[in-house]
Structures are given as structure tokens and as C-alpha cells.
Amino acid sequence: MADTKAQNEAEFWIRRHALQEQFGQQFTKRSLVLTTGGEFSFDAVSEDGKIVAAISTSVGTRPGGKDATAKLLKIRSDVLWFYMLERVPERKMLVFSEQSMVDLVEKEKKKGRFPLEFEILKVELPSDIAVKVAESQRIASEEVSPKTHKHKD
DSSP states (O other): OOOOHHHHHHHHHIIIIIIHHHHSSOEEEEEEEBTTSOEEEEEEEETTSOEEEEEEOOOSBOTTSSBOHHHHHHHHHHHHHHHTBSSOOSEEEEEESOHHHHHHHHHHHHTTOSOTTEEEEEOOOOHHHHHHHHHHHHHHHHHHSOOOOOOOO
């Protein structure tokens, strides 16, 4: 099973440094009330509650160069939670550390297959965190890649 420590570290850095610097206020991971009566934990909520964001460190392409459809479905799933919020935030954001995911979501927006009201923010991770995330992604990709078995006759 994939180790997500690097992604968690990246998400924490984005919340604590990149978003705080960009918007001049603190962001925390926080559960918000849904119209259905439940709660959902959002990756980043501004101190004043006006900005809510989902954070992704996923790559938008698979090793063969095709779109990372499963990762896009995860982003779409995250978007659904925004529509279920009891209190709609002023700004709904998707924060990405990978340009390929930004490109994939923007491509979907241009096709009319992604909500237009979501702001897209690309964040550059510090090199030490970016290396850890890339290594974690490489290992995870190897875990799910089909393996060829050589049979001994």
C-alpha cells in the first residue's frame, strides 16, 4: 500500500505557507457542515471561512502519457462536497502542486465538463518536499502497474 507521508507533508506546507502567504491569513484542515446534516473535512479553510480549498499533489498524466482519469475522478469527487456545503464559501479553490493536473482540469473546463466557478491555483512545492512527493508517486505507480510474469518451462 502506498505511503502518503510525502503527500501529507506537501498538503501541510501548502496550507501553512503557500496559502497563508497568498491570502494573508491562516488556513486549517477543517470539517464543515453539509446540507445533508453530516460533515466533511476540507483540506484548507481560511480563518474567516470565506475560502475553501481542496489540495491535490496528484499528477494529471499516467506513465504512458494518457490522462490520469482516476485522479480526475477524485478531484470531481472533492468538488461534489463543495455543492453540499450548508454555507457556500465566497471562493471555491482547487490547489495543485502538479502542472499536469492543472492542465487536465483546465482542459476539462474548456470542454464544459468541469464547474467554471472553481478557481485553480498552482503552488510550487519546496524542492525537498517535491522530491519526496515524486518518489512516493513513482512507488505508487509501480505498485499498480501490471507486471509481466516470466514462466519457466
